[in-house]
Amino acid sequence: IQDSKHGKKSGRNALFSGARLLTLGTGTARYDQILMLSKMPDSVLYKRDVENADRQDDGAAYQIFCSSFLK
Structure with missing residues (x-):
């Protein structure tokens, strides 16, 4: 991953790609x-x-991975 902005977009796009489950450390997102x-x-x-x-x-x-959104 090139930088944090790129990483966040990649994570968001993976989640919206039709993937059933995205693993984020010890948690998951659908x-x-x-x-x-x-x-x-x-x-x-x-x-x-x-x-x-x-x-x-x-x-x-950025907002998807923002702590206030994920709480």
């Missing part, structure tokens, strides 16, 4: 979990960042 979290009223991520997502959007990639 597309349906991210979609559900994006629909919550206090979410930092918008539904448009998950469905039909722009795969080069640095901001959305």
